[in-house]
Every structure is written in C-alpha cells, then in structure tokens.
Amino acid sequence: DTEVTQTPKHLVMGMTNKKSLKCEQHMGHRAMYWYKQKAKKPPELMFVYSYEKLSINESVPSRFSPECPNSSLLNLHLHALQPEDSALYLCASSGPGLAGGQNRDEQFFGPGTRLTVL
Amino acid sequence: SQQGEEDPQALSIQEGENATMNCSYKTSINNLQWYRQNSGRGLVHLILIRSNEREKHSGRLRVTLDTSKKSSSLLITASRAADTASYFCATAYTGGFKTIFGAGTRLFVKA
Numbered sequence: 001d002t003e004v005t006q007t008p009k010h011l012v013m014g015m016t017n018k019k020s021l022k023c024e025q026h027m028g029h030r031a032m033y034w035y036k037q038k039a040k041k042p043p044e045l046m047f048v049y050s051y052e053k054l055s056i057n058e059s060v061p062s063r064f065s066p067e068c069p070n071s072s073l074l075n076l077h078l079h080a081l082q083p084e085d086s087a088l089y090l091c092a093s094s095g096p097g098l099a100g101g102q103n104r105d106e107q108f109f110g111p112g113t114r115l116t117v118l
Numbered sequence: 119s120q121q122g123e124e125d126p127q128a129l130s131i132q133e134g135e136n137a138t139m140n141c142s143y144k145t146s147i148n149n150l151q152w153y154r155q156n157s158g159r160g161l162v163h164l165i166l167i168r169s170n171e172r173e174k175h176s177g178r179l180r181v182t183l184d185t186s187k188k189s190s191s192l193l194i195t196a197s198r199a200a201d202t203a204s205y206f207c208a209t210a211y212t213g214g215f216k217t218i219f220g221a222g223t224r225l226f227v228k229a
Binding site: 004 | 151153158159160161162163166206216217218219220221222224
C-alpha cells in the first residue's frame with residue numbers, strides 16, 4: 001500500500017465550529033507532515049511529526065492543533081478558524097524517519113482536504 | 119519563507135515539444151526534489167537528486183543540479199497533454215528537517 005489517505009475531501013465550517021482532519025498511511029513511514037496550500041501557491045509546511053513526536057511547528061496559530069495517535073495516523077484539530085484559513089490541507093509521509101537530523105526521503109502526499117471557513 | 123524560486127511561472131507549449139523549468143535556492147541543501155500537482159490535488163513525487171549528483175534521468179524526465187550556482191532544472195521531453203500540471207521544486211536543507219517548496223511552474227501542454 002503506497003497511498004496516503006485523507007478525510008474528508010471537502011469541509012465547510014463556521015468560525016465557531018470544531019472539526020478534525022484525518023490522515024492515514026500504512027507504508028511504515030515514521031515522519032508525517034501537514035501542509036497548507038492556498039490557490040496558485042506552493043505548499044507551506046505547518047507541522048512535522050517524527051516517530052510520533054512533534055518535531056517542527058512552523059509558528060502555526062494555536063487554532064490548529066496536530067495530533068499523532070500512532071505511527072499510521074495524523075490528525076489536525078481545527079477550532080475557531082478564520083476565513084483566511086480556507087485552503088487545501090495536505091498530509092504527507094516519508095520514511096523510515098528523519099535520519100541524522102536530515103530528511104533524505106521523498107514525501108508521499110495525500111489528495112488533500114479542501115477547507116472552506118465561512 | 120519559501121526559498122526555492124522557479125521560472126518561468128507559467129509555460130505553454132505544443133504536444134511533442136520539450137519543457138524546461140528552472141529552480142534556484144539560497145542555502146546548502148541535502149537534496150532537491152521535483153513534484154507534480156494536478157489541479158487542486160495532492161503532489162506526486164517525480165525525482166530526487168542529491169547534493170553530490172549533477173544529473174539524473176527518469177523516463178522522459180531529466181534533472182540537473184548545479185550546487186555552485188544553487189540551481190536545478192527539470193526537462194520534460196516529448197511532452198504530452200497529460201503533462202499539464204504545476205511543477206514544484208522542493209529543497210531539503212543541510213542540518214534541517216524541513217522541505218521548502220518553490221513557487222512552482224504552471225505547465226500547459228496543448229494537444
């Protein structure tokens with residue numbers, strides 16, 4: 001299985017809602033990533049988990065809360081978002097993990113969740 | 119900030135022609151990768167070139183890396199309409215954990 005799955009595909013939420021994005025991979029990868037991508041822009045890194053521990057938080061606002069329950073799953077909890085948070089949220093994984101402090105591996109991306117905040 | 123800069127921003131060619139995209143970066147890297155993204159979908163990894171490599175081939179793709187100029191190019195030969203997509207370079211920096219994506223080149227191949 002060389003696939004990264006993301007649910008839901010589309011999500012519309014109000015600014016007072018709480019929702020979660022889910023990502024799953026069964027490739028044995030030990031590094032997992034969340035990216036945010038606005039239209040016609042490159043993906044911007046938000047968080048990196050390595051061996052289920054948060055390794056990088058790119059100064060993301062606390063209304064985004066990542067969670068890695070196990071080596072196959074990655075969640076992104078959303079609360080009190082703003083309309084400018086509307087974007088495509090991409091999950092990726094790479095493995096077998098971050099060796100020697102440097103990522104030498106290609107990343108496998110999921111199809112993304114298209115988020116609209118009203 | 120995004121450190122990979124790509125040019126051109128957009129490229130329109132006829133089917134069968136070659137397409138060349140360029141990427142520049144600012145600091146030492148461990149490797150450089152190229153990804154393709156079809157409209158509104160996830161990214162697909164195309165090819166990875168390490169900092170000690172100068173050229174790499176994969177099917178119709180040819181990637182070069184010039185670390186002295188901090189630049190890379192992606193050549194797609196004999197393009198097809200199905201190659202229409204956005205192409206991003208991504209750099210993994212020495213001593214860091216992050217992969218930084220360039221601004222991307224939007225390629226349109228006309229049938």
